[in-house]
Amino acid sequence: MSTQQRSEETRSRILQAALGCFSERGYDGTGVAEICQRAGVSKGAFYYHFASKQALFVALLDQWLAVLDDQVAVQRAPSATAPQALQAMVALLQQVFRDASGRLPMFLEFWRQAARDETIWQATMAPFQHYHALLAGIIRQGITEGSLRPCDPDNAARVIVSMAVGMVLQSALDPAGSDWQQAAQAGMDLLLDGLVRREP
Amino acid sequence: MSTQQRSEETRSRILQAALGCFSERGYDGTGVAEICQRAGVSKGAFYYHFASKQALFVALLDQWLAVLDDQVAVQRAPSATAPQALQAMVALLQQVFRDASGRLPMFLEFWRQAARDETIWQATMAPFQHYHALLAGIIRQGITEGSLRPCDPDNAARVIVSMAVGMVLQSALDPAGSDWQQAAQAGMDLLLDGLVRREP
């Protein structure tokens, strides 16, 4: 096997081990030695691939963001009506629940660090703004084409993003507390149809 | 001044200092010495009042929960219709935004610790379940009295709680990103009326 391959595999194993450690014990709670042991490499290898523990964390965040970008790119099918497009967006959330199963506490680590580190903050906020813009666009289009009632698209998008974020957080804290995939589905249905009873 | 008064004031000052430190630097990021310095007391005083750093954290959580219970107690006026009652609940959220201004990162600390510590988890989850039950009750009543359309009250309550939690988190990360008080108001309006355009 070439040294490049071996090197990249080592790096990958460190990332994977760190993901597990951070998810289970948190960022401050896990030491570099612990990550190395789990990855089956030495401390020297660690600091050969990453300048610092913080840099590793950022790399982990970047990796996650890359995955997320892919998912967003797939979701580019503006053919359907706005309600259908919004329903389809829920599937993306379900992807989050599925993929990040057991590693959702990592989100808390990201968000916590984001509140203190400028670089991490920008990277962490990007998806929020991204999804906000995406949703606001869909809603705005839906209003002009008549499938949605007139309202402020930004506010509506904010509601949807907030709901999603809230569910991700709760599922991180209490995975068994509810079927969050189904809750997200039902939530979007509710949002579309409204709570108040209509008069005939 | 009596020693009791002095003692309680010292304890209070430690709590206040800790709140500031944890909000700014996080739980692991702040040392006991730092809290003591900010509070103007010695380490001896600290460990006279609190068994450990963790115990101080729990005390801080309890303090917050007490405030929250008061707010919930005030909100006990089931006289109005369900939509009105739900609108009134939003005011409670606004209270959170107002009171916890600048200390919202503390929520992230609470939630993060909750993912690892059983005791903190229970205390942290309690308000979630509390509000869920409260909202579900209002909605259920609204359905039976005809002011709300038939739906699953639990799902609807989950949506509202999730929206609130999501907004609190986002306001913690990006306080200047939006007028979250107004966003919460608009969100509830939207939830009540629905997004989809009605046919005449």
Add this chain to the structure above:
DNA sequence: AAATAAAAACCGACCGGTTGGTATGCTTTG
């Protein structure tokens, strides 16, 4: 009221263990 005891409140030096990070050297590959 003075003296004394006892308890509460507080101080700050100190310790043991941990941790992120480094310096140096060995192996393998090209």
Add this chain to the structure above:
DNA sequence: CAAAGCATACCAACCGGTCGGTTTTTATTT
């Protein structure tokens, strides 16, 4: 051989927590 990739030993700093001692308040006795 030169460089990349990796291992081992080690360190300086930090941090939660302890401990013996000191001051201040309260209770008790004389």
